[in-house]
Every structure is written in C-alpha cells, then in structure tokens.
Amino acid sequence: xxxxxxxxxxxxxxxxxAAARALxxxxxxxxxxxxxxxxxxxxxxxxxxSGEPSLAAHRAHKQQPLADTPETRERLAELxxxxxxxxxxxxxxxxxxxxxxxxxxxxxxxxxxxxxxCTFAVLAKSDVARALIGxxxxxxxxxxxxRAWSGKAAPVRRSAVLGAGxxxxxxxxxxxxxxxxxxxxxxxxxxxxxxxxTASQLLDRQIDKGRLDAVGxxxxxxxxxxxxxxxxFAGVDLVVEAVVENxxxxxxxxxxxxxxxxxDAVLTSNTSTISIDLLAQGLKRPESFCGMHFFNxxxxxxxxxxxxxxRSSEATIARTVAYASAMGKTPIVVGDCPGFLVNxxxxxxxxxxxxxxxxxxxxERIDRVMEAFGWPMGPAYLADVIGIDxxxxxxxxxxxxxxxxxxHDGEPIMDALLASGALGQKNGKxxxxxxxxxxxxxxxxxxAAARALIAERVLERVEVSDEEIVDRLMIPLCLEAVRCLEDGIxxxxxxxxxxxxxxxxxxxxxxxxxxxxxxxxxxxxxxxAEAHARHGGLYQLTDDFRARLAAGRGYF
Numbered sequence: 252x253x254x255x256x257x258x259x260x261x262x263x264x265x266x267x268x269a270a271a272r273a274l275x276x277x278x279x280x281x282x283x284x285x286x287x288x289x290x291x292x293x294x295x296x297x298x299x300x301s302g303e304p305s306l307a308a309h310r311a312h313k314q315q316p317l318a319d320t321p322e323t324r325e326r327l328a329e330l331x332x333x334x335x336x337x338x339x340x341x342x343x344x345x346x347x348x349x350x351x352x353x354x355x356x357x358x359x360x361x362x363x364x365x366x367x368x369c370t371f372a373v374l375a376k377s378d379v380a381r382a383l384i385g386x387x388x389x390x391x392x393x394x395x396x397x398r399a400w401s402g403k404a405a406p407v408r409r410s411a412v413l414g415a416g417x418x419x420x421x422x423x424x425x426x427x428x429x430x431x432x433x434x435x436x437x438x439x440x441x442x443x444x445x446x447x448x449t450a451s452q453l454l455d456r457q458i459d460k461g462r463l464d465a466v467g468x469x470x471x472x473x474x475x476x477x478x479x480x481x482x483x484f485a486g487v488d489l490v491v492e493a494v495v496e497n498x499x500x501x502x503x504x505x506x507x508x509x510x511x512x513x514x515d516a517v518l519t520s521n522t523s524t525i526s527i528d529l530l531a532q533g534l535k536r537p538e539s540f541c542g543m544h545f546f547n548x549x550x551x552x553x554x555x556x557x558x559x560x561x562r563s564s565e566a567t568i569a570r571t572v573a574y575a576s577a578m579g580k581t582p583i584v585v586g587d588c589p590g591f592l593v594n595x596x597x598x599x600x601x602x603x604x605x606x607x608x609x610x611x612x613x614x615e616r617i618d619r620v621m622e623a624f625g626w627p628m629g630p631a632y633l634a635d636v637i638g639i640d641x642x643x644x645x646x647x648x649x650x651x652x653x654x655x656x657x658x659h660d661g662e663p664i665m666d667a668l669l670a671s672g673a674l675g676q677k678n679g680k681x682x683x684x685x686x687x688x689x690x691x692x693x694x695x696x697x698x699a700a701a702r703a704l705i706a707e708r709v710l711e712r713v714e715v716s717d718e719e720i721v722d723r724l725m726i727p728l729c730l731e732a733v734r735c736l737e738d739g740i741x742x743x744x745x746x747x748x749x750x751x752x753x754x755x756x757x758x759x760x761x762x763x764x765x766x767x768x769x770x771x772x773x774x775x776x777x778x779x780a781e782a783h784a785r786h787g788g789l790y791q792l793t794d795d796f797r798a799r800l801a802a803g804r805g806y807f
Contacts, residue, residue, distance in 0.1 A: 252277060252278060252313050253276040253277050253278050254276070255317065255326070255327065255330060255352065255356055256330065257276050258352070259330055259334065259348070259349065259352060262345075262348045262352075263334060263338075263345045263348060263349070270282045280295075281295075314360045316355075316356065316357050316358055316359060316360070316363065317356045317357050318357070319357035323356070323357060324357075327352070327353045327356055328353070330349075330352075330353070331349060331350075331353050334349055335349065341379070341625055341758070341760045342379060342760055343374060343377060343379060344374055344379075347370050347373070347374055348370075350370075351366055351367055351370045354366055355367070378770045379760045381762070381766075381770070382759075382760055382761055382762025382763075382766050382770065383759070383760065383762070385745075385748070385762045385763070385766050385807060386748065386749070386752060386759065386762055386763070386766075388745065389745035389746070389748055389749045389763070390581075390749060392743065392745045392746070392749075393581060393583060393745065393746060393749050394581070396584070396746075397572055397575075397576050397581070397582050398576075400568065400569045400572035400573065400582075400584070401569065401572055401573035401576050403565075403566075403569050404566070404569035404570045404572065404573035405488070405515070405566070405570055406488070406573065407431060407488045407489045407517075407570060407573065407574040407577065408431070408432075408486075408488055409431070409432050409433070409434075409486050409487050409488055410426055410431055410432075410433045410434070410487060410488060410489045410490070410491065410574065411433060411434040411435075411436060411484055411487045411489075411490045411491070411508075411512075412426070412433060412434070412435050412436070412490070412491045412492075412493055413436050413437075413490065413491070413492045413493060413494055413504055413508060414436075414437060414442075414492070414493040414494040414495075415435050415436075415437035415439075415442040415443050415445065415446030415477070416437075416442065416446070416493065416494075417449075417547060417548075418493040418521055418545060418547060418549065419435060419437070419446060419491075419493040419494075419521075420435070420445070420446035420447075420449040420450060421449075421545065421547070421548055421549025421550055422491050422493060422521070422545060422549055423435040423446060423450060423475050424449070424450040424453050424454075424471075424475070424549070424550060425549050425550060425578045425579070425580075426474070426578055427450070427471045427472070427474035427475045428454075428471050428474075429577055429578045429579055430474070430577075431474070431574070431577060431578070432474045432475075432476065433474065433475055433476070434476045434478050434483050434484065434487060435447075435475055435476065435477050435478065436477075436478045436479070436480075436481070436484075437477075437479070438479065440479060443477040443478075443479070444477075446475075446477070447472070447475065447477060450471070450472065450475060451468070451472065453550055454467075454468040454471055454472070455468070481508065481511035484508070484511040484512050485511075485512075485513070486513075487512050487513070487516055488513075488515075488516055488517065488570070489516060489517045489518075489519065489570060489571065489574050490508055490512060490516065490517070490518050490519065491519050491520075491521055491543055491545075492504055492505055492508070492518070492519065492520045492521060493521040493545075496522060496523065496524070496525065496641075496644060498525050498529060498530065501520055501522060501525065501530055502529075502530050502532070502533050503533075505518055505520065505530060505533070505534060505540070506533045506534060509534055509535060509536065514536070515539075516539065517539055517540075517541070517567050517570045517571060518534070518536075518539055518540045519540070519541055519542060519543035519571055520540075520542050520543065521542075521543055521544060521545055522542060522544065523544055523590075523591075523594055523645060524589060524590055524591075524594055524644070524645050524648040524649070525648070526587055526588075526589065527540070527541060527542045527558050527559075527560035527563070527587040528560045528561050528562070528587055531560050531562060537560065537562040537563075538562050538563065538564040538567060539564065539567050540560065540562075540563060540567065541557060541558055541559055541560055541563040541567050541568055541571055542556065542557065542558025542559075542560070542587070542591070543555060543556075543557060543558070543571055543574075543575065544556040544557075544558060544591060544593075545580075546593075546753075546754055552753070552754070553580060553581045553753045554580070554581055554582075554583065554593070554750060554753035554754040555575040555578075555580040555581065555582045555583075556582075556583060556585050556591050556592060556593065556750070556754075557571050557572050557575065557582045557583065557584045557585070558584075558585055558586070558587055558591050559584055559585070559586060559587060560587050561587065568584060572584065581749070581753055583741065583746050583749065583750050584741075584742075585740050585741050585750075586738070586739060586740040586741070588652065588738070588740055589648050589649050589651070589652025589653065590645065590648065590649050590652070591740070592735055592740055592741055592747065592750050592754075593750055593751065593754035593755055594645055594649070595649065595731060595735060595740070596728055596731045596732050596735060596747075596751060596764065597728070597755055598645060598646055598649045598657065599656070599657065599727035599728055599730070599731045599789045600630065600724050600725070600727060600728040601630060601634070601642070601646065601665075602646075602657055602659070602727060602789055603723045603724045603726070603727045603728075603786075603789065604617065604630040604631070604724060605659065605663050605664050605665070606723065606786055607715065607720060607723055607724075608664045608705050608708075608709075609661075609664070609708060609709060609710045610709070610710065610711065610712065610713040610715065611709040611711070611712035611713060612713070612715050612720065613702075614629075614630075614631035614682050614697070614701070614702075614705070615631070615697045616720075617629055617630060617631065617720055617724075618630065618631050618632050620717045620720045620721060621720070621721070621724065623717075624721050624725075624758065625758025625759075625760060625761060626756065626757075626758060627756045628756075630724065631681075631682035631683070632682070632683065632695070634665060634675060634681065634682060635675035635676050635681035635682055635683055635685075635695075636675065636676055637675070638674055638675050638676070638677050639665055639668050639669045639673050639674050639675045639681055640669055640674055640677075642665050642675075643663075643665050643666055643669050646663065646665065655788050656787070656788035656789050656791075657789070661708075661710075662708070664704075664705055664708060667704055667708065668681065668682070668701060668704060671700065671704060673698075673700075673701065676693075680698060680700070681698065681701065682697070682698060682701045683695035683696060683697055683698055683701075684696050684697075684698045722779050722782075722783060723783060723786065725767070726776075726779060726780050726783055726789075726790055727789035727790060728764060729764045729765070729767060729768055729776070730780065730789065730790070730791070730792070730793070730796075731789070732747050732751070732764035732765055733765070733768075733793055733795070733796055734793060735747060736765070736806075737793060737795045744765045744766075744806040744807060747763065747764065747765055748762060748763020748764060748765055748766055749763070751763050751764055765806040765807070766806070766807060768805070768806060769805040769806055769807055773796070773799060773800045773805060774800060777792055777796070777797075777800055780792055
C-alpha cells in the first residue's frame with residue numbers, strides 16, 4: 252500500500268500520522284474538509300457502485316506481495332540492518348515487526364497473515380505485554396478515581412503559591428498555563444523576577460516548538476500575579492506552600508497565610524517528606540489542610556501526590572485533586588507517613604546503593620547495571636540530579652521515621668559527599684563532575700574526589716555480580732512498596748505502580764514494583780530476599796507477603 256520503508260517507519264514508531272502525509276504515501280484515497288465529509292463519502296460510494304474506481308482491482312493490488320527478486324531481498328536486508336541497531340531490547344514488539352516484515356513481504360497473503368498471527372500471539376502472552384496492559388488499566392483506574400474526587404469538589408478559580416523558587420515558579424507556570432490565575436508570593440523581589448523569567452523561558456520553548464504564539468504567552472504571563480505581601484489573597488481558593496523544606500519554616504508560613512485567605516480556602520504544602528499532621532498542628536483549620544507534592548521539574552513530571560492528613564476533610568482532598576487535574580497532572584491520594592509513597596519506596600533503593608558502595612562496588616558500574624535493567628538513570632546519577640543536599644535531608648527524615656529498616660551502620664556516603672561540598676548538578680560536583688560546552692550541552696565524568704572519598708569508607712571489598720547489584724537495589728524497593736500497600740498508604744496495587752512510573756521513572760516495560768514481583772513470581776523473589784536477609788530489615792519479607800505466597804496469590 253505505501254511501501255516497505257514507510258510501512259516499517261509507521262509500525263515501529265506507533266505514532267499518529269498526519270492526514271496529508273497519509274495521502275502523499277497512498278495510505279488513504281483522499282482528504283477532505285470536515286464539512287465536506289458526508290458528501291464526499293456518498294460521492295465515493297456512488298462511484299464504487301458504478302464500478303469506477305474498480306474496488307476489486309484496488310484490493311488485488313493491496314494484497315500483492317513484493318516481487319521475490321534479489322533486489323527486493325537486498326532492500327529488505329538493508330532495512331533490517333538500518334533498524335536493528337536502533338531497537339530497544341526491552342520491548343520485543345518492534346523487533347518482531349521487523350522480522351515478520353522481512354519474512355513475509357514476498358509471501359502470498361494467507362501465508363503472511365499466518366506469520367503475523369503467530370507473531371502477535373507470542374507477543375500478546377509476553378511479560379512486557381502484560382506489564383504494559385497493566386499500566387494502561389492502572390492509568391484508567393487512577394484517572395477514574397481522580398474524576399470521582401473532582402466531581403464532588405468546589406472549583407479552584409484562583410490559587411496562590413508561596414515561594415518563587417524552582418518549585419514555586421514551576422507551580423505558578425503550570426497553573427497559569429492551565430487557565431487558573433495564580434498569585435506568586437515571595438519575600439524577595441529578585442526571587443519573583445526569577446520566577447517570572449523562568450515562566451517566560453518555559454513559554455518561549457513552547458513557542459519554539461510551535462505549540463504557542465506570542466499572544467498565548469502573554470495571556471499565560473498575565474495569569475501570574477507576583478506579590479510581596481498578602482494583599483491579593485482575599486479571593487484565593489487554594490494555596491500551595493512551596494518554601495524551604497524545613498518544618499518550622501513551613502509551619503510558620505502556613506499559620507501566617509491561614510489568616511489571609513477565606514475560611515473555605517484550602518491550604519496545601521508541597522513538602523516531599525515532612526508529616527502533614529506535624530505541619531497541621533499550628534493551624535486553626537487543620538481539616539482544610541493537606542499535602543500537594545509536585546515533582547521536579549513541575550512542567551515535565553506528571554504525578555502529584557495528594558497527601559491526606561488524619562484531619563484532612565473529604566472536601567479538602569477533593570478540591571486539591573480537582574486542582575491538580577485542572578493543571579493537567581495525574582493526582583494520586585496517599586496517606587501521611589515519612590516520604591509518603593514515592594520517596595518512601597525510593598529511598599530503600601538508595602539505602603541498598605549505599606551498602607553496595609561500602610562493599611567496594613564502583614558507582615559508575617552500578618549506574619550502568621541499573622540503566623541496563625531499564626531505569627532512565629542509575630542511582631549515582633539520579634542522586635546528582637536530585638541534589639546531594641536534598642537526598643541527605645530526605646534520607647534523614649526516613650531514617651527517623653523507620654529507624655529499624657532505614658537506619659545506617661556508620662556515616663552514609665552521601666552525607667560524607669555533602670560534607671565535602673558536593674551538591675551534585677547544582678554545583679557541578681557529586682558522584683560525577685559536570686561541565687558545559689559552548690552550546691550549553693552538559694557532560695559528566697566520574698568524579699575522582701568522589702571515588703577517593705568512597706574508597707576511604709569501604710568496609711570490605713566484596714565480589715558482586717550484576718544480578719546481585721540489581722537484587723540488592725530492587726528487593727528493598729519492592730518490599731517497601733509491599734509495606735505501603737499493607738499500611739494503607741494507597742488503596743490499590745495499581746496506584747503504587749502508577750505512582751512509581753510517573754514519579755521516578757520506574758521501567759515501563761516492567762510495569763511497576765508490584766507487577767515486577769508478580770512477573771518473576773513471589774516464590775522466586777522470596778528466595779532472593781532470603782539470600783540477602785543479612786543486609787538488614789529492608790530485605791525482610793512481611794507476614795502478608797508470606798501469606799500471599801502460601802496462598803498462591805499475587806498482587807494483580
């Protein structure tokens with residue numbers, strides 16, 4: 252119909268194609284304006300009924316195989332060579348498509364369809380297919396629950412954000428871009444200028460990509476009102492506190508703004524680790540307060556954790572979920588605990604990373620292994636991106652919250668890095684050293700200083716296989732996900748897996764932590780965990796996990 256080259260491009264990409272391009276290639280017979288669709292379709296039917304054009308001839312042409320000639324075979328072989336090196340080995344479908352096309356391009360239709368059917372059957376029963384279907388269904392569940400919450404919520408017509416830093420500026424940009432006017436307050440005028448500049452730069456990128464014009468940019472910027480005081484807070488429906496991650500500072504700011512907004516306004520905190528109940532202690536209306544944890548960068552990260560405190564009302568949660576949805580985000584309601592859902596599950600992974608470093612395993616090797624496993628970046632690089640200072644703060648909160656599991660034997664490596672002045676990408680020094688070329692492109696090299704610092708803290712050099720590296724990081728992560736489900740931090744396994752996918756980039760083809768458990772089998776996972784039980788509480792199976800294993804039940 253459109254030739255092997257174009258067909259292969261379409262099938263491997265799996266993306267929508269423009270109508271004009273489809274017409275150019277011959278995938279469609281004609282393209283008409285929407286208002287002419289009915290008349291054009293009727294006219295085509297009349298022509299077909301009269302025998303012009305000949306449908307039989309047209310169909311026969313489409314069903315013809317490519318000529319089985321040396322030239323055709325060489326062209327197909329060249330296509331295979333061109334695409335084979337570009338395929339992601341974690342996703343079997345593109346490779347199967349490529350192989351099927353090469354095999355059946357010159358075969359009669361019935362034989363070609365048989366090859367396709369067999370290929371599809373194998374793919375449909377694969378672990379990757381089950382994982383991706385599970386994520387699709389999980390996404391539908393999360394969206395359905397968000398719609399249910401939003402359906403009983405009072406609308407947010409005007410919002411406010413406290414703090415014009417990276418997070419606050421991102422929240423302001425996202426709200427304004429979604430059509431909800433927002434007051435962006437900071438105590439420093441230069442911070443407000445930086446917040447507005449950041450929003451302007453983000454809008455310029457959209458203009459460069461053809462998604463926005465200058466008029467649209469101005470409209471969005473007019474939706475952001477910078478403020479040094481609370482004068483314009485009287486009409487605010489919801490406030491997002493996004494100041495420094497310090498409980499005393501946050502509590503003081505929240506208590507201050509509570510007196511400046513209407514009695515029915517919702518207060519939220521963008522904390523990533525601090526207990527919502529702790530922050531609510533100084534509020535007059537704790538029922539109107541909850542957590543609203545955005546992930547950085549706000550404009551790119553889809554997930555918002557809506558954290559329910561013990562006194563947060565249903566109306567408060569509903570309005571916060573509705574606001575997150577209006578901003579184009581995917582909200583998941585989670586319970587209040589140290590780290591909430593995503594960070595609580597993520598930091599046991601980093602705890603395992605710290606133990607590997609203390610066993611003398613090189614961080615660059617660990618990154619390579621975990622990227623090969625499917626993560627977008629390994630733990631050392633991820634720590635640099637998040638910020639070593641941010642990592643240390645969150646780790647301390649989780650150590651305090653779960654000392655029996657998340658405590659450390661001795662000083663954690665990241666604490667030592669921070670003490671040495673390393674902040675990660677923020678100052679170009681972390682596990683890696685970062686430099687920029689003239690075009691602004693950033694590159695990284697393993698930091699000799701980090702390697703020397705780690706070498707001084709190695710307890711005992713242990714020979715560790717790549718498989719053991721994966722297990723020592725993934726076992727604590729998966730078991731903490733299990734505990735979150737058991738503790739009722741979220742209601743369903745689907746929400747845990749979607750949260751990890753959207754919040755930290757869990758490998759999509761693996762379907763999430765709990766799907767990963769089901770895929771390998773609880774018995775296999777249990778044997779791995781028991782083999783590493785000497786590493787501490789993070790590797791201990793829970794009673795509920797053992798009960799599921801004994802009953803032959805998984806998580807899906």
